[in-house]
Amino acid sequence: MSSGALEAAQAALAAEHAAVYGYGVVGGRIGTARGAEASAAYAAHRARRDALARTVRDLGGEPTAAAAAYTLPFPVAGATSAERLAARLEDRVADVYSDLVRAAEGPLRQQAADALREAAVRAARWRGTGVAFPGLAERS
Template sequence: MTRPPSSPLTGQGAVLRPVSGGGREPLTALQAALAAEHAAVYGYGVVGARVDDGRRAEAREAFAAHRARRDTLIRAVRDLAAAPVAAAPGYALPFPVPDAASAVRLAAHLEDRVAGACADLVRAARGPLRTEAAAALREAAVRSARWRGGGVAFPGLAERSAATGPPAGE
């Protein structure tokens, strides 16, 4: 199955990467955000399996939040009379995740990627969809900061946050 060029999924399996560029059509940005949520749901399965007991509840909450957001985005795509992008059967992780420390890095990485896709959706959308995308961006940025232990200056905007250093795991 091939992915559209605007998708945040690339490579063998799929790896989350920043979705760049404003000026997207709302449906294209919506599909990219949905693809990022699919990948985050998968990634949190790995995080939950590797993270320490003290952070397992946080991983479960994030997993549930991404599943709920994914379902909301599926409905939004269908409301635009389009077929939602399907989840891949598997995803290649951006780096090895053999232990709890790398699981925490992966969680921050997942949130950074979702924030990037949501930032693109904020730029492309109007009305309630834009409001929902802004809320999703905020939630991803907060979760990323919690996993990382600190925030970035411009969450979701790779071109602005580069001055603060690379996202976790890169």
């Protein structure tokens, strides 16, 4: 596997760490109507994070550690802003998984494509609309 795959896997791992943190914020502010959805997304990102840590080790790297805290892109005061944050987290995850799809081969590429699809679906649910090419939005 190329060093590009390792770098892309590390970037995906870092994004998953941030998503896990972000969903902690989302879960605290989302309210009961979408609480189960936030909990499911949190669990999915934790599972992906743990799998990516193993993948990075398998590729010969030392997994990127989570930060103690992450800066949120905007204040999250209630359910509406929590939904926007969840969509933003999923967009970020889709972006890095698109890089991993390009860099990886075989089963890792399939896993990255699956993760990209799952993130795009969650983003569309949170936002209420999807994008034409998830993971490639606003890229040059």
